Amino acid sequence: MPASPSPALPDDRLAAGAARLASQHSGRFCAETVQALLADSYRLLAEHARVHTHLVVLAERFTAERLEALAHVEGAPGAGLPRVLFVCSHNAGRSQMAAALLNHRAGGQVTISSAGAAPAAEVEVGIVQALTEAGVDLADAYPKPLTDEVVQAADIVITMGCGDACPVVPGRRYLDWPVPDPDGAPIAVVRDIRDALDAHITTLLGTLPDP
Known part of the structure; x- marks a missing residue:
């Protein structure tokens, strides 16, 4: 044949x-x-x-x-690295910021993804500015849609308090970090959101298994 x-x-x-x-x-x-x-x-x-x-x-x-x-x-x-997936509606703000912060602090010991149910065309300018000020690189970030294989591969799925519908995979750990939406917010507010996410990441890093 x-x-x-x-x-x-x-x-x-x-x-x-x-x-x-x-x-x-x-x-x-x-x-x-x-x-x-x-x-x-x-x-x-x-x-x-x-x-x-x-x-x-x-x-x-x-x-x-x-x-x-x-x-x-x-x-x-x-x-064998722990895999963390961040999800928010447009994958242009909170989920991108959280993924970049975790990547910056995890030292290559975590596989990190981010995605959105309705991805925007580009990452928000304020997000890029707030992360750059903190020495975090977001140059290669772009909004991506949520796909089945990325959800299934994740050990931990983290939503950003925006009510996103995410497929539930048995055996996965699901967390919700209710932080404000930075879309259109003044840069001072975006910095506060960045710092709130960084505090969540500090807690998360203390719970991750060794690779």
């Missing part, structure tokens, strides 16, 4: 990314699986993007994160 054709990519420029990802996951995921996930990632990001200039690059990065999460779900060896 002839092999099934690979699913069509929505942008021809994605082909090089599909080849890179397929090579990285050779022996774990077939090229057709990688290409299908890349096409889906591009479609999901394109639904909310105002500018498509960097969409091909972001789709490849998003797909890499999803493949790594899927490998973890399927029991790939060497994926």
